[in-house]
Amino acid sequence: MEHTQSRDACWHSRHHSKMAVCIAVIAKENYPLYIRSVPVQNELKFHYTVHTSLDVVEEKISAVGKAMADQRELYLGLLYPTEDYKVYGYVTNSKVKFVIVVDSSNTSLRDNEIRSMFRKLHNSFTDVMCNPFYNPGDTIQSKAFDSMVSAMMVQAS
């Protein structure tokens, strides 16, 4: 079963090479719970990109008034474009943030697809949280989460 799944993911990414180059999960307190990027050698740069994008996330969260907090949309949209990348954000109700970085040249990726990526990420994150052996606030070390993220990332060649 697992074998089929991973092959599926491979197929998927090959046909949609337009995928994320970096995916991060950030705790409520703004420290990273999970962060992965391709290509690996530029890891630090992506860490900085994700970290700086939190400025915009914080601003967007605080911009939504307290009264509106209940109806707030989780998807924050494009946080900011850089010359090379587009950074998208998403905030769960418990203020855990998801950040997806996409290559700027990748124009075919539409808002809807980004949304669905975030939804998948959220579902998988919920599974992680439901694991009784996962300690909330710890970094995420889950194979299931890893493989889900891998499926959404550009395959490092």
Place this chain on the structure above:
Amino acid sequence: MMSPTQWDLPPELCCRPMAFVALTGLDVTYNAIHRAIWDAFCANRRADRVPISFKVLPGDHEYPKCRTKRTSYEWYIPKGILKTGWMNKHLNLVPALLVLFYELDWDDAVWKEKQSECATKVEIVRTSLQGRNTKVAVVLIQKKTPLPPGEDLVASERAASLCNACDLSGKSLFVLPHTDHLVGYIIRLENAFYEHAQTYYYTEIRRVKSHKEFLNKTTHQLLFVRHQFKIAFFSELKQDTQNSLKYYRTAYSLVHELRTHETNMLEIKTMAGFINYKICRLCFQHNTPLDAIAQFRKHIDLCKKKIGSAELAFEHTAWMSKQFQSFGDLFDEAIKLGLTAIQTQNPGFYYQQAAYYAQERKQQATHLCAHEASVSYPTPDHLETPSGALDFYGQRAWRQGHQSIDPPHMEKEKGGILALQMKEKDVPHSELIIALLSNAVAQFKKYKCPRMKSHLMVQMGEEYNHAKDYTKALKLLDYVMCDYRTERWWSLLTSILSTALRCSYLMAHVKDYITYSMELVGRASTLREEQKSRIEKNLIKVLMNEVPEAEPDCDQASAKAAQALWSDRMSLAGSNEFTIEVQDYVPFVQCKAKFLSPSFHVDDPVQLHVYLRADCPHPVRFSKLCVSLSNQEYNQLCVVEEPCKSQDILEASSQENMCLVPGKTRIYSFKFVAKTEDVGKKIEITAVDLMLGSDNGRCVFLNWRGGGGDAASSHEALLAARSFKSRGRVPEQHVEWDTVSIQASTMIISRIPKISVQLSHEPPALNNEMYRITVSIQSNEETVTKDVKLTAGLKPGQDANLTQSTHVTLNGLEMCDESHPALLPDIAIGDLQPGEKVEKYLYVRCVTTGARIFLFHVAYALSTKVEGKDITCKCHKDEIVTIETVVPFEVAVKFVSTKFEHLDRVYVDIPFLLMTDILSASPWPLRLVTSQLQLAPTMAAMDQPQSQVEQVVLQTGECASECFSLQCPPVLNGMSSVASGQYLISWKRKSWSADAPVVTTVATLPHVMVETIPLYVHAELPSFGRVRESMPVRYHIQNRTGLVQDVEMSVEPSDAFMFSGLKQVRLRILPGAEQEMLYNFYPLMAGYQNLPQLNIGLLRFPAVSGQLLRRFLPSRIFVKPQGRQADDASIAAA
């Protein structure tokens, strides 16, 4: 400020073009009037004045020569897009209008001569402007104020003649009277000039446009761009910015239609950059910032890939960097003029990108310009041109005007490229990068992007590091480090720390080096184990006063210099001791200190544990651990010390006490006896110090403020508390680090007293009584308790009123009063032998009811031994009791008539009864000793009142009643409320002995209404009647007034009685006299029967009704049945 570089945009491009008007004939140096005119033109030009740039030129000034106009473009091959001098020429050299100033009044004496001189001057300027469309105008400076137009015939005539002589149209001749209203005239003049200038630029635009038909698309591509640019520029001069923008946009698309190849790439990009700049500038000016941004994005997308010569790749990045920088500047300028920017769209992003390209440029430069030392700057210098400047923008100096695909001269080409590369080497790249980054930082600070700001500051720090300015680098890195630490981005922190470590190494800055190292080998570092190991080894070397290995990525020369610096540091004696406050870092040794209990009794030793744990790859040996406490006298008791030799540091053995094995928790326990002075005080851990290294080498104190912990530990503790792991069972000896919590303070509390204090009493207390509480104190100590003292009474800190209403005494034989205190302090009891018991009686008198808290505090001293040390402990025991005070009984009083009927008022001289009820509310039986009535002078007793309740014992809820017959003496004015007096009840608890004091409770009797009545009636009748037996009834009617009273009397018939006597009568009673009426009532029925009603009416006092008087009379009587003697006899007979 840096000198302008090749990449800076020319100032004539960046300025706002304004119509150029030249003024001649003004001598601004020596002629005051001319000076004033000139000042009026150029001083204080505010925004509401027309946009003209004025210049004063001499009459014989030479203007740029106009080349002969081309009639055909057929054989013309353009050499470039735009000449470098063109913009400046039209901004500053070729005027749109030339104005000749000439002093001439209409009535001038030598008019003719002056007129011809003026015409000559006009002629001269006309000649010098030959071929240009520049207009010429003449302004006559006149001393006299002109008459209204049409009135001065001489003026109009002479004006026409002057126009004729100078070949001017009437519109080009102006008069400037030099009067008070100079500025007003000048403004009118310049508006007229402006119109002329507009016409000029309009013709220029038409002229350039007219070339178009001669052009063909194959050979004149460059001209298309040039002409569009010129039209746009002239439109700008004409202040027609809308059309200007349109032409620039066309020019922009035309420039990208040009065939590009390596040789003209720079020219195309340069021009594209210029035009883009103009477009963006105009968009911002038109308040359409989004258009500006869109244009700029388009521009970047189109040009990003147009790198040009690979050997000069740094030129492209330099150009790109400049594009972003200029746009950032434009954006920033627009903001200063009122545009609002937002967090995600502000100039900072453009400066940041400019900095990024500047970094790229630097990298490319280092890569491309790494020539051998033997390569020297080529001679001749191919970058030199005969004029010192280029003819066309963006061309190569060695092949100006060359437009074919291949370079004409390979040798020159190579030399030129080499020259450019050599020049690039001298560019202060880091300086450029840092300037751009700092611009970006300023912007992001403004637009609430603290993290972006930190990131840029890191980059600045790294750039300073590259520029070998390590001090500045460390300053910046240090500044942002804590942000990353607080946000727990360890990967980023590690990267910053690594750079900082390298800087501190290169500067041989020992303290910083140690500080960064100890964090890099610690748990917050994301370095690989072998890197940590390398750093730790270096750290140990530094501790042993040796030179550490060079950090990786240091260039050889710097590393060598650093080694020398380190050696110098090492050889210097002194300053070998460092204290590093690690609280705000995440050091490689963690520390938590805790008192084993939040409080210790003074006769127990205080216990303190220090937990240490190393997170580095290799074991660490330390030589001293000391704990500082708020009372420094204990500090010497909390030290572990073991001086170690240098070798020990190297080969730390895990068996040793002073060695920390990575990942293992070490516990150091300390124990000390608290001083008796510290009882009731808090002892705090103020710091924990761990000494690494040795006195003879170099020693470093890691100092934790308070009970340890560092920048990461509080979060870790929080996570550990949440963790499911913390609920698991942990083996006894093994200490789970995360479960250890810091306890940095403890209280020293007094020894537990071994003494019993017991209270016995009978609650509740009764109001005003002397309530007895028996205090039994028994010593359970094993030695003599000395100086036992009892403090007893009302517990302080309650309602202040309670202090006033509570009195305490030890003497139970007499009542205590206000002079007695509420609390008796320090009642000496003396020494108590082990097991001895003492009893004390305390009497409390509570004047008010309610709950009170009483305190019984027994204090004593005792000598004992703790840990082999003799101490004298003061012990105390408190006993607290809450006692309720209640009233002993309720006293109710009522007034009744002699018939025991309720009275709401009494009548003068008519006796009535006072009834008192004493209802016991006490749960304990009460003995009423006696009671006493103290009457007010307005009341009199009928007889000698005697207590009727003496020695009565009342159980709970029982009631004792008394009755006193009283009467009131006459009162003034018929009716008033009078005082009755007091009712005194003396009592005590039944259980009390005879010698106990008696409590007297005073009840104030209520006031009563006394009324005088005019007539008093009372009846005299037997206590009962018998059926069919006559009974006499006598009514006495007294007149109590000083007047003769007419009284009407009647007796109403009754079913129960027959009667004889006067049924209705009217009589007269003298003042103070009494009338007696006799009736014989003959009862007809048995039982309680209503007497026939007596109606009395007073003719003088209609208010005194029969009803009122009837109250004094009995209303009914008991009638016994008839005697039955006869029947008895018959029954007896039967």
